[in-house]
Amino acid sequence: MKNNFNTLITYLSILILSLSFSCTKNGIQLNENNQILSFTMNKGSFSKNFTIEGNSIIGEVDCDFDLEDITLDIQIPHKASISPDPQQITSLTKPINFTITAENGQKNTYTVLITKKTCNDNYILEFQINSNNFTTKATIDNNKNIITQRIPPYVNLSNLNTTIFISEKATLNPINISDFSSDVAITVTSQSGIKRTYNVKISHMDESFMRTCNEMNAWKWFGGDDRDFVTGIIPYDRNVGTGQAIILEKDLSPTSFSIHLREGFRYDSNDNLYNQPVKIKLNIRNTNEEIIATTITEVSSNFNGGFIPFDLESKKLFFKKNEKYIFQWYLIDGQKLGITASSSGNTNKSSGFCFNGGYTSTSHKRFNNNLNKADLWHEHDWNFNIKIEGLQ
Numbered sequence: 001m002k003n004n005f006n007t008l009i010t011y012l013s014i015l016i017l018s019l020s021f022s023c024t025k026n027g028i029q030l031n032e033n034n035q036i037l038s039f040t041m042n043k044g045s046f047s048k049n050f051t052i053e054g055n056s057i058i059g060e061v062d063c064d065f066d067l068e069d070i071t072l073d074i075q076i077p078h079k080a081s082i083s084p085d086p087q088q089i090t091s092l093t094k095p096i097n098f099t100i101t102a103e104n105g106q107k108n109t110y111t112v113l114i115t116k117k118t119c120n121d122n123y124i125l126e127f128q129i130n131s132n133n134f135t136t137k138a139t140i141d142n143n144k145n146i147i148t149q150r151i152p153p154y155v156n157l158s159n160l161n162t163t164i165f166i167s168e169k170a171t172l173n174p175i176n177i178s179d180f181s182s183d184v185a186i187t188v189t190s191q192s193g194i195k196r197t198y199n200v201k202i203s204h205m206d207e208s209f210m211r212t213c214n215e216m217n218a219w220k221w222f223g224g225d226d227r228d229f230v231t232g233i234i235p236y237d238r239n240v241g242t243g244q245a246i247i248l249e250k251d252l253s254p255t256s257f258s259i260h261l262r263e264g265f266r267y268d269s270n271d272n273l274y275n276q277p278v279k280i281k282l283n284i285r286n287t288n289e290e291i292i293a294t295t296i297t298e299v300s301s302n303f304n305g306g307f308i309p310f311d312l313e314s315k316k317l318f319f320k321k322n323e324k325y326i327f328q329w330y331l332i333d334g335q336k337l338g339i340t341a342s343s344s345g346n347t348n349k350s351s352g353f354c355f356n357g358g359y360t361s362t363s364h365k366r367f368n369n370n371l372n373k374a375d376l377w378h379e380h381d382w383n384f385n386i387k388i389e390g391l392q
Contacts, residue, residue, distance in 0.1 A: 033077035063119030121167035155291030213354035226338030243359025
């Protein structure tokens, strides 16, 4: 009996000594703290600190918040460690467990669950029309729940391709619709069940539009050059083009664009009229200097000045309001022909449709370049006389 008692005392002594060593290192007490002190989620300019309750971190974000591509800032006690590494976590779309290990080896596990609030939003955010090589975004009035857009006559209203973007977690009814030949009702239902019905009115452009810029007080060289008596000019070497930018207040389906020349084509060296038909090329560019349309018109042999029209109806163009379009025109074979005319312009400074900026460009046979190249064109101090027609 005495031997059993001595054995028990020895065992307990060893256990106490072992526990003592596990909580100390070189005689120094090891830290036993293994709590998450703070939990913060960041994304861009967004930062939110979530409440820690027991071993749970539960919180909400707005319904449209994306829980992907986030970063975490988790504060833990000195000399404790955390697993997994918060710097490696970029998504909280699912619950995740973090284990905190104190310096003395004791572990503590936290569950993180971040959810999105129930969405009440029930808006159409964007209404795109993509049909017959025609693309635009309809105008949305979320106060009156009306969507409107006028489109070119060549687009079939009864077979439109549309893409509709709605609020996060909301649903759309009807889902698929292509016939907009009459008004259409579209209902958006929020995640919480709140409904909003839009009246969609898509119609053809049928209002005639024409703007003319005909105030002129200056004239610029246009076309080729046959002179051999001007310093720096080589006869039959250069071709000079003209351009003008426009910005519209309303969308336009253009049918015609006209330029203005003061007189018919002639040889400047002797002032003799050319008296033969010529062709002028028109390039239309966007603000990225990309050509969106090209057309050529023939000028009759008896032309002696005035507006020269280019047909745009067959090009099926659509000019969006408040966007800049740059028209650039030049005489085909101008270098070879060596004939010239004068582009009519206006040196006055003002604002509005006729004052969105002129352009000019010169190509040279000796440099083997041509006026199709965007980098040859630059802005001119004048605005040039033009006329544009179409439907709105």
